[in-house]
């Protein structure tokens with residue numbers, strides 16, 4: 351038995367002004383996209399904006415339904431819009447933000463687990479990382495270099511029959527990395 355520590359790095363910007371103009375603009379677009387949300391049930395509106403490789407910016411909001419399980423996150427309606435715009439689109443960066451009608455304080459918005467899986471699928475297809483810019487109601491912005499960082503030990507298409515076997519699934523169990531044997535991982 352040995353333990354292994356998995357980690358990823360994020361960048362935290364205390365304010366928008368520390369970002370470059372392109373990232374600032376994308377966050378502004380995500381903020382504006384809050385108005386595209388249809389969130390009459392949760393009253394939690396999410397806006398997401400994507401910068402594509404060709405410079406196009408597309409944005410969308412969450413879309414709810416009286417049948418709650420049919421609610422779609424902003425990231426899902428956004429990826430649908432991108433696919434409709436160009437099925438081969440390459441996404442460089444996605445900015446995500448939100449607003450709760452009760453005006454509660456929101457830390458930088460974290461994509462839900464399902465959206466992490468959806469974004470990972472895009473990243474694997476396009477074979478290049480999608481950066482994320484996460485913003486809440488505060489000034490702070492969190493930057494994540496790649497969607498796969500948000501979903502360690504992910505399930506992906508490479509486990510499935512008929513998919514290319516040349517690449518191993520991401521589960522980083524056999525690679526050379528720091529061995530944390532003896533560390534307090536909480537794993538018995």
Ligand code: THU
Nearest residue numbers: 392394396412421423424461462
């Ligand atoms: N929501 C998103 O749009 N993105 C996320 O990553 C988290 C949650 C939406 C779904 C639902 O309409 C509302 O927020 C409350 O869960």
